[in-house]
Amino acid sequence: MTSTLFSISGPVIRGKQLGRKLGYPTANIKPANESLYHPYTGVYAARIDIGPDHYYGMANIGFRPTLSESSFTIEVNIFDFSKDIYGRNITIHFLQRTRDELKFNSLDELVRQMEQDERETRTILSSFLNANSNSQ
Numbered sequence: 001m002t003s004t005l006f007s008i009s010g011p012v013i014r015g016k017q018l019g020r021k022l023g024y025p026t027a028n029i030k031p032a033n034e035s036l037y038h039p040y041t042g043v044y045a046a047r048i049d050i051g052p053d054h055y056y057g058m059a060n061i062g063f064r065p066t067l068s069e070s071s072f073t074i075e076v077n078i079f080d081f082s083k084d085i086y087g088r089n090i091t092i093h094f095l096q097r098t099r100d101e102l103k104f105n106s107l108d109e110l111v112r113q114m115e116q117d118e119r120e121t122r123t124i125l126s127s128f129l130n131a132n133s134n135s136q
């Protein structure tokens with residue numbers, strides 16, 4: 001089993017729907033308990049469980065300082081995934097923290113950073129999966 005720093009479950013809620021326009025749609029989750037502890041804010045490589053299925057992606061926990069209306073959010077971009085999962089209960093397993101959440105001067109700069117995050121996260125995930133392929 002892949003080692004996990006922390007896991008959070010909750011239903012997928014509608015975000016601002018901006019992620020879709022940026023090319024990185026995200027599932028935003030409402031934690032099951034409002035006062036739940038969560039990992040330190042930042043960007044993480046993640047495993048996502050939806051029912052019996054496992055997926056992988058990159059998650060952000062924080063206040064999204066680049067956006068004009070910043071608010072606390074836990075969200076994940078699931079790689080190679082395009083299903084509608086609003087209302088579904090999902091679990092995000094935070095596997096490895098990759099960076100701090102940053103304030104960018106423009107959405108273009110944020111997207112360039114997310115492209116870099118995707119490359120870095122896919123590399124991290126492939127080494128996680130290789131390391132664990134004999135111990136599932």
Ligand SMILES: Cc1cc2nc3c(=O)[nH]c(=O)nc-3n(C[C@H](O)[C@H](O)[C@H](O)COP(=O)(O)O)c2cc1C
Nearest residue numbers: 015016017018019026058060064065066077101102
């Ligand atoms: C991997 C990842 C990294 C992110 N990094 C940042 C960041 O450094 N700064 C920031 O303001 N928002 C960051 N975000 C949040 C985006 O601003 C947010 O996903 C986008 O605006 C879409 O929001 P929506 O789902 O509410 O439409 C990140 C999101 C993801 C998935």
